[in-house]
Amino acid sequence: MLLVRFPLGLDMFVHGYMKITNVPGTMHYFDGLGISHWLGWLAIIAEFFGGLGLMTGTLSRVAGFGVAVTMAVAIFERHIAYGYLMNWHGALPFGTEGYEYHTLAIGMSLAVMIEGPGLLSVDYWVGTLLAAKKMKSPVMVAEGTPTMAR
Numbered sequence: 001m002l003l004v005r006f007p008l009g010l011d012m013f014v015h016g017y018m019k020i021t022n023v024p025g026t027m028h029y030f031d032g033l034g035i036s037h038w039l040g041w042l043a044i045i046a047e048f049f050g051g052l053g054l055m056t057g058t059l060s061r062v063a064g065f066g067v068a069v070t071m072a073v074a075i076f077e078r079h080i081a082y083g084y085l086m087n088w089h090g091a092l093p094f095g096t097e098g099y100e101y102h103t104l105a106i107g108m109s110l111a112v113m114i115e116g117p118g119l120l121s122v123d124y125w126v127g128t129l130l131a132a133k134k135m136k137s138p139v140m141v142a143e144g145t146p147t148m149a150r
Contacts, residue, residue: 001111001118005054008108012067013051019044046070055113057121061113068109069078069103 019026023044030040046066053063079099087097127128 001115002120004108004111005057005060005117007106008067009051009054011046013055016044016048016051020048039073043070051096056145057117060117060121060123062111064109068106073098075102105131117144127129
């Protein structure tokens, strides 16, 4: 899953970084699209922090969900009118790409949400540590006296 998570996370992080380092310009752009500022902030958070989460495998399913929702909103708010294909050869005016890229990002996000982050992730290692700790914690038996779990 690292091969799915990392490229998606890197791409989202770069887009989120561009937005978070120029919030006034980003909000001006969203104003031109008729997108409210609170939705703009959600997009910035999903892209920047979701990208970080996907790259490191931290809260991966939550990050994948945020990215998928952001891409779905982008499709219906901006790109659906231009058809499916991207503007690969620059034949269309700037900013008039289709939603081809967005469907790829949604598919990759769904893979992370369904399959989880995989072995090479913070989520996996935290889960492993918590499971090991749980196995060593006292467990109550029927009589109410603590015993060690096996």
